[in-house]
Amino acid sequence: MIKLKRKKAKPIIPMSSMSDIGFLLLIFIMLISLMNQRHEVKIEYAEATQIEKTQENDNLEIWIDRNGAISVDGEAMDLRELEGIIVSAITLKPATRVHVIADRNTPYRYVNATVMVLQKLQHRVVSLVVREARR
């Protein structure tokens, strides 16, 4: 009797689809990061060592430069317009976290004016954004 020996094929894991998956993930993350893109104002951040994460799911960032110019989403505005923006943001999403991002050299009266608007609107919580200092 002739003994036929069947040649066993070596198991191969196809890796060619990995690059497709990788690029799909890449496109997904690129789109997400574009959606989350924020309009930054050129400021020098105040620094502190012990800070906490104040980011929430819904956020409203109020930027104040060293000359007291206020902007939200890259649009410059006065206090009256700011009030309207805060009201509409909170009406749409009541859990919106308001962040004040001011330059380290901004005179406090400008920051106070924004805080006063929040107080006027009975908005109790505000995040004062600073950068983590290296120890």
Added chain:
Amino acid sequence: MMHLRQRRIPDDPGNSGSLNDLSFLLIIFFLVIAGFNINKGFLMNLPDRDRPRVVQTEELLRCSVGADGSLSLEGRPVTEGELSGEIKAMREKFPNMTFLLEIDPETPYDRVVYVIHEIRVLKVENFSFRMSGGEP
């Protein structure tokens, strides 16, 4: 003459193995970039303007920050080191002490951040701040 058959050259599929590494490196890059947008700082509770809080004067520590960033406690100029020492001493005496920060309108914001940071480090629960001449 012997006709030698030419050896068959395998089809070159193109080396795409490095594309995996490249794409995953780019993913890591974008993930890291996305992490830069996270806001960190101090979460402040603003007081109700219509309902001022009553505080016992002996448990109150008043601190002022001048336009030049100079610090003073109860009208007495103090250094940064003295400030934290005084707060610690006051907190030991009155655990429910209230720290009131009065800020000059021209004070640079980073000096205000400095004092808030000290308050947070020293775990003072009752903290209030206002601009000089403004409402608390």
